[in-house]
Amino acid sequence: MMKSLLPQSQLRRSSAAAVRSSGGGAAGADGAMADGGGAGPRAPASSTFWFLLHALCCLISLFLGFRFSRLLFFLLFSTTALYHSTTSSSSAAVLRATTTTTTTTTTTTTTTNTFTLSFAAANTPPSGPANRTALEAASSGNPQSHVVVGRHGIRIRPWPHPDPVEVMRAHRIMERVQEEQRRWYGVKEPRQVLVVTPTYSRAFQALHLTGLLHSLRNVPYPLTWIVVEAGGTTNATAAMLARSGLTFVHIPFPDRMPHDWADRHATENRMRLHALRVIRERKMDGVVVFADDSNVHSMELFDEVQKVQWMGAVSVGILAHTGTADQLRLSEEDKQNMPLPVQGPACNSSGHLAGWHTFNSLPFSGKTATVVGEAAPVLPRGLEWAGFVLNSRMLWKEADGKPDWVKDLDAVGENGEEIENPLTLLNDPSSVEPLGNCGKKVLLWWLRVEARADSKFPQGWVIEPPLEVVVPAKRTPWPETTTELPSELLDDKQEQEDRRLSRANKSSRPQGTTKRKGDPQGQDN
Amino acid sequence: MGTGSARALALALALLLACSDIAVVTAQETERIEGSAGDVLEDNPVGRLKVYVYDLPSKYNKKLLKKDPRCLNHMFAAEIFMHRFLLSSAVRTFNPEEADWFYTPVYTTCDLTPKGLPLPFKSPRMMRSAIQLIATNWPYWNRSEGADHFFVTPHDFGACFHYQEEKAIGQGILPLLQRATLVQTFGQKNHVCLKDGSITIPPYAPPQKMQTHLIPADTPRSIFVYFRGLFYDTGNDPEGGYYARGARASVWENFKNNPLFDISTDHPPTYYEDMQRSVFCLCPLGWAPWSPRLVEAVVFGCIPVIIADDIVLPFADAIPWEDIGVFVAEEDVPQLDSILTSIPTDVILRKQRLLANPSMKQAMLFPQPAQPGDAFHQILNGLARKLPHGSNVFLKPGEKVLNWTTGPPGDLKPW
Numbered sequence: 001m002m003k004s005l006l007p008q009s010q011l012r013r014s015s016a017a018a019v020r021s022s023g024g025g026a027a028g029a030d031g032a033m034a035d036g037g038g039a040g041p042r043a044p045a046s047s048t049f050w051f052l053l054h055a056l057c058c059l060i061s062l063f064l065g066f067r068f069s070r071l072l073f074f075l076l077f078s079t080t081a082l083y084h085s086t087t088s089s090s091s092a093a094v095l096r097a098t099t100t101t102t103t104t105t106t107t108t109t110t111t112t113n114t115f116t117l118s119f120a121a122a123n124t125p126p127s128g129p130a131n132r133t134a135l136e137a138a139s140s141g142n143p144q145s146h147v148v149v150g151r152h153g154i155r156i157r158p159w160p161h162p163d164p165v166e167v168m169r170a171h172r173i174m175e176r177v178q179e180e181q182r183r184w185y186g187v188k189e190p191r192q193v194l195v196v197t198p199t200y201s202r203a204f205q206a207l208h209l210t211g212l213l214h215s216l217r218n219v220p221y222p223l224t225w226i227v228v229e230a231g232g233t234t235n236a237t238a239a240m241l242a243r244s245g246l247t248f249v250h251i252p253f254p255d256r257m258p259h260d261w262a263d264r265h266a267t268e269n270r271m272r273l274h275a276l277r278v279i280r281e282r283k284m285d286g287v288v289v290f291a292d293d294s295n296v297h298s299m300e301l302f303d304e305v306q307k308v309q310w311m312g313a314v315s316v317g318i319l320a321h322t323g324t325a326d327q328l329r330l331s332e333e334d335k336q337n338m339p340l341p342v343q344g345p346a347c348n349s350s351g352h353l354a355g356w357h358t359f360n361s362l363p364f365s366g367k368t369a370t371v372v373g374e375a376a377p378v379l380p381r382g383l384e385w386a387g388f389v390l391n392s393r394m395l396w397k398e399a400d401g402k403p404d405w406v407k408d409l410d411a412v413g414e415n416g417e418e419i420e421n422p423l424t425l426l427n428d429p430s431s432v433e434p435l436g437n438c439g440k441k442v443l444l445w446w447l448r449v450e451a452r453a454d455s456k457f458p459q460g461w462v463i464e465p466p467l468e469v470v471v472p473a474k475r476t477p478w479p480e481t482t483t484e485l486p487s488e489l490l491d492d493k494q495e496q497e498d499r500r501l502s503r504a505n506k507s508s509r510p511q512g513t514t515k516r517k518g519d520p521q522g523q524d525n
Numbered sequence: 526m527g528t529g530s531a532r533a534l535a536l537a538l539a540l541l542l543a544c545s546d547i548a549v550v551t552a553q554e555t556e557r558i559e560g561s562a563g564d565v566l567e568d569n570p571v572g573r574l575k576v577y578v579y580d581l582p583s584k585y586n587k588k589l590l591k592k593d594p595r596c597l598n599h600m601f602a603a604e605i606f607m608h609r610f611l612l613s614s615a616v617r618t619f620n621p622e623e624a625d626w627f628y629t630p631v632y633t634t635c636d637l638t639p640k641g642l643p644l645p646f647k648s649p650r651m652m653r654s655a656i657q658l659i660a661t662n663w664p665y666w667n668r669s670e671g672a673d674h675f676f677v678t679p680h681d682f683g684a685c686f687h688y689q690e691e692k693a694i695g696q697g698i699l700p701l702l703q704r705a706t707l708v709q710t711f712g713q714k715n716h717v718c719l720k721d722g723s724i725t726i727p728p729y730a731p732p733q734k735m736q737t738h739l740i741p742a743d744t745p746r747s748i749f750v751y752f753r754g755l756f757y758d759t760g761n762d763p764e765g766g767y768y769a770r771g772a773r774a775s776v777w778e779n780f781k782n783n784p785l786f787d788i789s790t791d792h793p794p795t796y797y798e799d800m801q802r803s804v805f806c807l808c809p810l811g812w813a814p815w816s817p818r819l820v821e822a823v824v825f826g827c828i829p830v831i832i833a834d835d836i837v838l839p840f841a842d843a844i845p846w847e848d849i850g851v852f853v854a855e856e857d858v859p860q861l862d863s864i865l866t867s868i869p870t871d872v873i874l875r876k877q878r879l880l881a882n883p884s885m886k887q888a889m890l891f892p893q894p895a896q897p898g899d900a901f902h903q904i905l906n907g908l909a910r911k912l913p914h915g916s917n918v919f920l921k922p923g924e925k926v927l928n929w930t931t932g933p934p935g936d937l938k939p940w
Contacts, residue, residue, distance in 0.1 A: 145715035147834045149690050151764070152771040157859035160779040169866040170749050170785050176870045177804055177877065178745040184881075185743035 182220070187306045190221045192286030194279060194392055198271035199237065199293045200230035200257035202372075203451040206461055208293035209237070213244045216291075219302045224249060224284065228271040230257040236460035251278060259372050261448075265381055268292075269419045272385055273412070280395045280409055288390040290422075294447050295386055301443035304435050305389045310403055311426065312433040315344030316387040317445040318359045320377045342442060343380065343387050345434035353434050358383060373452035383421040384446055389435070390422065405431050555882045556875070558849075562842040562910060566884045567898055570905035571615045574912055577624035578611050579659050581631065585651070589635040600817050601634040601643060602729040603710070603900075604677040606891050608632075610901045626706075626908050627665055627674040631655040634680045645686040647940065649699050649932065652676075652686075654940035656701050670926050671705040672918040675908060678702075679728065681813040683709035685718040688812065693718055700931045706911070708904055710815050712837025719837060724907040727839040727900060730820040732890045738797035749785040750865065751803035751827065752776070753796055754818075755811070756788075772832050773809050775858045783862060800825040804873070805851070805865055809833065820889045823849075826880045828873065830865065832858060840888060840903050842910070849879050 057073075064072060195216060199205060216225055225248040229237055232252045241248045253271050258264055272290060279288065287305045291297060301314065318341040339360050348354040361368070361379045369376035393399035395409050405428035412425055423429045436443050451457075458464070558566055586608060590596055597605060608630040611617055618624050633648040660666040666674065678684040684702050685693035694717050698707075703720075711718055712725035719725075756777035758768040765774060780786040788807070793799065800806055806822040810833035819838070822829040829850040831838070838846045846852075853864055879885060887898040895901045920926065930937070 149694065151766040154766060154771040154774040154778060155856065155859050156775065156778045162783045162785065162862065166862055166866040167785060173870055173873060174747060174749060174804060180874055181743055181745060
């Protein structure tokens with residue numbers, strides 16, 4: 001095919017072009033062609049010439065690979081090659097490749113790109129009209145279509161990585177889409193959630209309140225957090241509430257929280273009742289959820305409570321934390337009969353409330369904690385408030401549709417009697433609605449974990465005055481320090497804390513001061 | 526203020542709330558879908574047209590199916606289900622004199638390779654043989670030379686009967702079908718294989734299978750762009766650049782490192798569930814511009830991003846695809862992320878509302894048994910919209926338009 005397309009005049013022009021572009025093969029080509037130029041009359045020379053040309057072409061193909069050498073020959077014999085439809089599709093594709101700057105082929109090398117680019121200018125003008133006809137031949141058969149069949153370049157932009165501004169925009173789009181989804185398929189009219197939390201100042205208060213705070217911040221419904229604090233409001237709690245970003249009502253409760261678990265439960269109940277009275281006074285509207293500060297709540301709880309009509313019950317997982325290293329020694333029989341540690345509504349087959357699951361405390365009898373902070377399991381007493389949710393309108397003096405089986409709040413707890421659980425607010429406990437797939441889904445966990453009632457902790461968890469006591473510890477990893485303790489710091493509790501503090505300080509203070517000055521000279525108290 | 530007025534106020538308030546409650550519950554956010562032909566998705570074709578179904582020997586339909594029942598499950602199964610639907614449909618008439626349209630049940634895509642892909646090489650002969658049969662046994666073909674007949678040709682390039690585009694273009698549409706109406710999945714503007722007046726339909730996607738993979742509608746859509754499929758077809762296109770006109774390869778090379786794009790060649794078992802968790806689903810062309818991905822995206826509420834130049838989408842006159850999907854030119858693929866993130870949010874929400882319209886989803890499916898508003902009914906509606914037949918449909922006696930002897934000699938052999 002190549003031999004048939006070799007007019008002499010083109011040879012000279014294209015050989016000059018070939019010299020400019022291709023590497024090693026060009027010199028040979030030049031020589032061969034110059035040879036061939038004057039080789040017309042010499043018959044044996046012409047056959048050797050063709051042989052040499054053939055060999056040369058083979059060499060070029062070998063070095064450049066089939067596709068590139070095909071390209072080279074195409075460009076050498078550009079105008080004539082175009083009219084042959086056999087190569088039209090590839091030629092059209094190649095022409096497309098020459099016009100776009102960011103194409104790569106699957107076996108790309110940088111030399112390829114420059115190669116094609118340098119020939120773009122040289123070749124497109126003479127092959128302009130030819131270009132279009134070739135494209136037409138290969139296109140979808142219709143002159144108006146610009147969609148070309150055949151090989152196309154793969155377009156890659158110079159920096160194929162995400163742009164951070166666009167990523168943020170995409171995330172905003174997704175947020176908006178999800179908000180719309182919630183609006184369509186989620187709760188139709190989201191009601192406000194009124195969270196009632198009794199709390200008091202102790203070492204673990206910050207821990208529990210921080211956890212609850214973060215849970216409440218994630219609730220997608222409007223929320224008001226009603227915090228009742230025993231012993232009056234404290235600045236630490238007030239500061240935490242103010243920083244939370246939630247709408248809150250901080251109510252002081254005059255009595256102090258007792259150290260006894262039984263009394264503590266009773267006081268908490270009274271605090272909750274007090275909160276309910278505040279809701280009633282202020283006519284707050286929404287769903288009342290009793291969230292004790294040490295409990296853990298799932299997000300589905302808040303979605304589920306939106307469905308409550310008047311009073312609902314959810315399943316609570318009871319986590320009886322033993323607090324000691326010894327496991328309760330249960331008999332085999334006990335272990336088998338051990339019911340699930342869940343408190344919640346029990347339904348019959350038609351999905352109506354049939355009774356209550358309560359926590360079985362028999363295996364724990366005699367071994368439960370009586371004083372807060374004691375290392376023994378803390379168990380719930382009867383039904384916990386956390387498993388119930390109310391519609392706040394139930395508490396109002398006057399509410400449309402308020403059922404008769406709800407007692408008036410004023411009539412409850414007036415005479416100082418024990419309010420064990422919210423069922424005492426009702427005349428007829430059978431009208432409670434079971435939520436969470438009829439109690440099958442445990443939506444929150446009840447847990448009581450506390451430090452010792454008298455454990456010290458810095459007020460508001462701010463260390464004031466700053467730590468400056470340096471006490472060499474009895475056992476250090478560094479062998480050369482003294483192991484003597486100054487006598488005045490032999491107080492029981494202080495020793496514990498200072499050991500901890502000194503170890504922290506050891507890393508910041510240089511060795512020398514504590515070692516040489518065995519006397520407590522560098523110590524200020 | 527006495528208790529009486531307070532009660533009245535509370536009552537009025539509660540009543541108002543109750544009313545608003547009712548209003549909110551019924552106002553599900555959907556929008557009516559109107560295409561260029563008007564609000565026609567829910568039209569009932571019964572009474573608007575009559576279809577006569579030719580009774581062909583079973584070698585054209587049932588025997589093929591018996592030989593290979595896989596034909597019922599692949600994406601070309603529309604031809605079989607259309608036949609079954611018409612046999613028991615209310616638009617069917619047993620009196621050919623009063624029929625507006627004539628249907629020929631020939632399953633041209635039921636010759637499958639061991640792997641399950643249809644071989645179209647015998648299809649022209651099969652079609653030709655069927656037409657010869659109806660032309661000799663009934664007078665209605667010669668009356669109009671097929672202008673009031675319709676055929677379902679769901680193969681890659683429709684009635685061009687070839688899977689390779691260059692060869693399909695070379696062959697062109699079967700000459701005998703020149704005047705008939707073709708119901709096909711392939712659609713591309715200014716393409717030899719899309720005849721004027723053809724009805725584009727969606728490919729068959731199994732409705733039962735999609736139903737079983739539905740997830741709760743309030744699952745938040747957290748994937749921005751989703752795609753599963755090939756980017757390079759190394760088996761048939763080892764050099765690259767032919768498959769999908771390089772568009773799929775471009776998507777991969779540009780966005781493989783982009784965390785917003787969840788694209789890969791995996792075959793996850795959660796494919797349908799993942800689509801329901803995505804905002805955009807890419808529907809790029811492959812060897813042919815159409816694919817079942819469009820149907821899946823519509824059913825699962827994921828906005829289809831169509832990357833196929835000049836494509837004609839199913840039921841284009843009944844469904845305003847411009848409002849529902851996003852069209853990206855193949856040369857703009859490197860800027861796909863900028864394009865998608867710069868769509869205004871209210872436009873995106875509107876597209877989702879349109880996709881949530883149940884009549885939209887119904888129109889893309891071929892359920893068994895047929896339901897109102899599904900793809901079968903849309904096809905009949907499309908045929909009904911072409912009525913009454915124009916003056917050039919019926920030929921004068923003795924007039925002949927079709928040339929029965931053109932075509933490659935292989936196709937002229939009897940089947």
